[in-house]
Ligand SMILES: [Fe+2]
């Protein structure tokens with residue numbers, strides 16, 4: 001009994017001292033569970049996020065844009081792998097993690113349940129969705145779990161390219177023909193609010209936030225992160241002469257931040273709960289890809305078995 | 314004796330939260346002994362808070378001569394770097 005308390009105390013001391021928790025350290029079960037939930041959802045988001053972008057891969061307007069998009073999507077697959085591996089250090093298997101996604105027990109960022117309807121959406125996704133992800137991930141570089149923090153450092157190094165290519169791509173459309181400009185504006189109109197939703201519910205309504213902040217898994221609150229994203233994005237939109245679709249958006253001299261309108265939380269809940277435009281399609285596609293890859297996993301297992309059988313003689 | 318005892322590679326974590334980094338190798342009879350030798354050899358001035366030792370034979374390495382086919386640095390793909398994209402004046406911090 002005394003020993004358990006000591007372990008808990010050692011853990012708390014590390015957290016207080018801004019030290020990282022490493023896989024072999026003792027940690028409370030709740031901390032482990034909370035991390036598995038957050039990290040696996042983060043990994044799933046990287047992987048599911050490839051779908052809306054993959055939708056335009058074969059229809060990219062130039063070879064250059066196609067190469068860029070392919071490179072970006074490849075990075076996202078890599079991010080998924082970094083994060084799955086980091087999650088596995090918590091003593092859960094890849095199979096269990098993927099199964100939780102397929103059973104609907106694990107979520108992923110709800111923004112990927114929106115469709116990518118036009119080529120301009122690809123620019124908007126890089127600019128806004130990766131932009132919002134960066135704000136979140138920069139803060140997570142200081143998360144208390146060592147493997148998660150180190151994965152975030154690697155990911156953040158690659159994300160800057162993602163956002164820039166998107167912004168540059170939509171900027172080209174915004175200064176193109178009237179039709180192209182309208183396409184860029186339409187993409188911003190459709191992706192703006194879902195991007196703000198990426199930061200999750202208001203702090204007061206966020207189920208896991210308080211404990212996550214105490215354990216320093218999360219370092220900044222949902223509302224703080226959302227505010228930073230809005231503050232940095234407003235001028236980016238102005239510079240390329242696109243209008244953010246929010247009549248309540250205005251600079252607040254007193255707060256030294258932009259005020260902005262209320263998110264449609266009903267829509268947020270609907271999408272989280274599986275009723276977004278693409279929820280079924282995204283999950284079905286993931287299951288299908290996973291099932292189609294079964295023969296590869298079987299072949300690898302058979303190969304390894306054959307090899308160890310040989311050397312075992 | 315060194316001919317008989319296996320070679321171990323030594324990795325040190327300088328501070329909690331950092332990656333373990335390869336610092337060198339040493340001979341030891343087993344992993345426990347390798348850890349003690351590594352402690353005595355590599356962290357006499359608080360260079361680390363955690364040591365990993367791995368038997369050298371368990372490390373599988375790529376060959377530098379395979380660079381072109383295996384390790385392509387992708388120098389022909391400058392668009393993988395953020396600096397490839399020019400941003401309009403006034404946009405910083407992206
Ligand atoms: Fe990513």
Ligand SMILES: [Fe+2]
Pocket residue numbers: 076130133159162
């Ligand atoms: Fe990204």
